[in-house]
Amino acid sequence: MSQVTRYQNAALNYYMRLTNSPYLHYGYWNPLPSEPQDLTVPQFRKAQQAYADKLFSFIPPQIKTVLDVGCGIGGNAAYLLAQGFKVEGLAPDSFQEEKFLENTNHQAKFYLTKFEDFQTNHTYDLILLSESSQYMAADDIARCAANLLDSGGYLLLADMMRSNPEYKEGIFSNCHVVAELHKALMQAGFTLVKAEDISTEIAPSLDLYIESFQTWGLSTIKYIADLVSIAVPPIYLLFRWIYKRWIKKLIVEGLEAKNIFEKHLCYQIQLWQLVEKK
Numbered sequence: 001m002s003q004v005t006r007y008q009n010a011a012l013n014y015y016m017r018l019t020n021s022p023y024l025h026y027g028y029w030n031p032l033p034s035e036p037q038d039l040t041v042p043q044f045r046k047a048q049q050a051y052a053d054k055l056f057s058f059i060p061p062q063i064k065t066v067l068d069v070g071c072g073i074g075g076n077a078a079y080l081l082a083q084g085f086k087v088e089g090l091a092p093d094s095f096q097e098e099k100f101l102e103n104t105n106h107q108a109k110f111y112l113t114k115f116e117d118f119q120t121n122h123t124y125d126l127i128l129l130s131e132s133s134q135y136m137a138a139d140d141i142a143r144c145a146a147n148l149l150d151s152g153g154y155l156l157l158a159d160m161m162r163s164n165p166e167y168k169e170g171i172f173s174n175c176h177v178v179a180e181l182h183k184a185l186m187q188a189g190f191t192l193v194k195a196e197d198i199s200t201e202i203a204p205s206l207d208l209y210i211e212s213f214q215t216w217g218l219s220t221i222k223y224i225a226d227l228v229s230i231a232v233p234p235i236y237l238l239f240r241w242i243y244k245r246w247i248k249k250l251i252v253e254g255l256e257a258k259n260i261f262e263k264h265l266c267y268q269i270q271l272w273q274l275v276e277k278k
Helices: 003-019 041-056 075-082 094-103 138-147 178-187 199-231 233-255 257-264
Strands: 065-069 086-091 109-112 124-130 149-162 190-197 265-274
Touching (some): 075 086, 086 094, 138 149, 138 190, 199 233, 199 265
Parallel strands (some): 065 086, 124 149
16 A cells, blocks of 8 residues: 555544544535534534435436445445445545445445546446546546446536636646536537536535634644654654645645635536437
């Protein structure tokens, strides 16, 4: 397992302990919180369940089989299984495989692979990408989804996207430009059936993340730094240099996440149909 993957898995474990949630997505706050005290982890878990309800209301009634691409730890798949769908999951991470199978009670098959490398001898009624599109190139998404669908099949995609194509560097710069993603999908034979912008409804999650990090994250970092400075001063000096060299910029940008999102990005749910298999 690569060092990067180990760091990512550690972050996922930390997130799961904090939220006690089977979902990894931003949530859907409806109604919007009216008071600061409404921004709590229990309310966030409710928002995540509301997101699942909202997202899957886009699924056409005739759908039976679903491939959950970038399936995370299985929250969406478990939801779909409970609704009677036949679901399979896909992700290139063995940690997510373990949690996915656990959260779906081994009722859904899991493929340990990248979407770009995935091969199978059958097709699906619907391909789901819930906050996973940003980890793949637009052309790869369009090509792979088209290969796994028959004509008339659907792609359900929900994610942050760049409404400002000039935003090219920063914590959200891996998100797709809306127009470029649309172009790739249309060139692959897809047509947009339905889309909805839910930026307003996911924004409170960014407020919660920032508030939680300011309250607990920064305080914890400062506390650990104080302990290290007392116990092992040379290591403290090294950590301080690393912090100033790399970490401080990331923290400052993270604290500006809400402003960056509102200025340069949007969050959309899009339902596409493959009308011409090329």
